[in-house]
Amino acid sequence: MFVLYIRIYSIIMYIAQPVIWIRLLWRSRKSPSYRKRWLERYGFHHKSIKSDGIVLHAVSLGETLAAIPLIRALQKRYPRITITLTAMTPTGIELAQSRFHDNTHCSYLPYDLPGSMKRFIDQVKPKLVIAMETELWPNLINILYQRNIPFVIVNARLSFRSFIGYKKFRYFISLIMERITFIAAQNKGDAIRFLKLGLKKNKLFVTGNLKFDIEISQDLLNKISFLKKTWIKNRQVWIASSTHKGEEILLLQAHKHLLTTFPNLLMILAPRHPERFINVRSITEEAGFSYIMRSDGVAPSQETQVIINDTIGELMLLYGVSDMAFIGGSLVKHGGHNPLEPAAHSIPLIMGPYTFNFHDICIKLYESDGLITVTDTESLISTITMLLTNKQSRLNYGYRAIKVLKHNQGALQQLLYLLDNYLLIRR
Template sequence: MWRFFYTSLMYLIQPLVLFFMLLRSIKSPNYRKRLGERYGFYERLSKPAQNGVVIHAASVGEVIAVTPLVKRIQQDYPHLPITFTTVTPTGSERVKAAFGESVTHCYLPYDLPDAIHRFIDFIQPKVFIVIETELWPNLIDCLAHRNIPFIVANARLSARSAKRYGKVKQCLQRMFSQISLIAPQDNISGKRYLALGYEKERLRLTGNIKYDLVVSDDLLKKTALLSADWVKNRPVWIAASTHEGEEELILHAHHLLLKKHPNLLLLLVPRHPERFNPVADLIEKANFHFIRRSTGEIPSENTQVILGDTMGELMLMYGISDIAFVGGSLVKHGGHNPLEPLAFKLPVVSGKYTFNFPEVFTSLLEVQGVLQINSTEKALSEIIDKLLNSKGARQRLGNAGYEVLIENRGALQRLLDLLHPYLTHISENNK
């Protein structure tokens, strides 16, 4: 009965959903493109190869996290068709940049039964793998009725989501019974799923596949070239994946830092592309000499800030930096992945709001592999200043965090081992 009310509500709110999409499209026009796909209409797409696997990564962060998994699947199961679904245009762009034409991409439709049925009829998958948190009752039910396994890989369940699901715990038991496998990225998420009533026998802890991040030789070559053009022996700090309310603090902190380190360069990389222009306005109003990465301009010795306004280059930016601040943590967003800068052995600074990655930050804090600060420009400028003044401190912090990264690798292989029975069967049928 609850799903009837849920579905009715989903249909009733569609005018609001479309209005919201229209508002978002003012800043990001791609949100009003391909709207038909949001309702399961794919006339503009060529029909993909059938009997494959769907991998759903909601937005760009999940796409980046799952990229190594998808590349391994392509390597180990070359005959397996892969359809990649996202819900954001930035996620779509990242899929195309990472995989080109080797996968089919489309938007996952809203959780409306008719739209979901059209989607499944179009793709005709044999397995559906969701990354991290996406649980849609109608999607799961439709797949179950067609005997298509639904798997949650690298599963994460935040305290907020667990509390929200807990209020309707009894209503979720049918949905949970239809999920073939949940592979949590940490013990905390695993315990939260079990507390909600998911069967222990079908939950397999793998660890976080983000620990399996490897810096490729190609990336190292690109960072060396960019460093030669941009850095030229200047100290560089990066503020990455920033959100509204953080950039002002970061820019104020940079003003304070320039008084002590006049040739310091800041790489400022907002999390969402629709904020590139507003952040550029903030930088200009703060009276910095700055350039935008998208122009291809080479910074001069007078350049104080570079705005990272391109997609898919965050790792490249980390590679030329000396210190990394990871955003979403000075405001109550919950933080972002601190492991990417640690792959370069960078010292990582974070705000105190890191509830999106509880076990990762706990592990890092235990070995002093990350520094957490209060949400003030003074605290930020002081910690960056201390690190700039001590190469030894930078190395100790970076090495401690890197060791945590190395010690926790292996989740990707554990996840592949769990997926093997599902993927082998359909891959052999596609030969």
């Protein structure tokens, strides 16, 4: 029966390819990176990939960020084992390349077609494949199962909405679950939903959320110190990170109002998607601000009011030079982004009302008074004003945020313990 299901699924995937091509071309209008490396999406690689190692798949930017502590820990623990990091988006690839340089091979994971996946597995010959969060690719999982290659999902989460979708194909999904080596879930709620989809209890572990296991390296601290001395000097700074369409106008309106009271205030505006960098630049220019682009590599002058971050992989650095952070995707109905990265710098966290993408994390922060929720421009202005004028409040909010972060760490060590069973013999 599984053979029939997998064939039907593969036929659907083949039929969908023209639609996928059109979508890639459409996205490449604003982000040319989508036109590059198409052959990798079908398992063809120009550069040789070192085999006999680990493949770690992080679908996009957010998952790649969460995977960074795990990759570094694996490199330290198993220095002889090659790690191939795969993603599905250009931003995920670019971030990985900026963080790991030549230490890790970065590539697109092929589309889940039988031939594409076989070519990729034939070339990489992995001893272990790790997927971040919830990546159920039937052909990939089946090929690995046939070749007796362990496939694990770590930092796994399964929202109620996704669970309902998967439940419609419960029998097929249960057959896929049989072929998974183990799943390490973020919390008990996710774990229960995986069990209801057919995963056996002996293949399920609750390890916590890897996103809490953030470490700020000494190298990053040195860069932050340098920027504060040469770039920021004595100015107060707030950052609006991972912003989406519809948010920048509201945030710039707030900044314009704040400048009337705090004329020396500097704003760092960091759009989530690279294809929107030019658009955000136009919005900032039309609003009448004096601004610079981060990629220009120039220091802000005393007249600079806004820095637009148009680089990949520098958010942790920019959080480090900021006095407070607004995390985007939360004033519009996108669901917000990860508040734990700025929390690691002990700075106050501000988010809008839409935080459903990080519901559990935001609840922990909010209940510990480590997260401030705003609903509109006016409440954002009043919150930032309060924080700018009250240093003790800034310190208190930052302390409570990092306390939540530290209290919930430990997923990384649990994952390493589980993975040791498949890697110790190759240490």
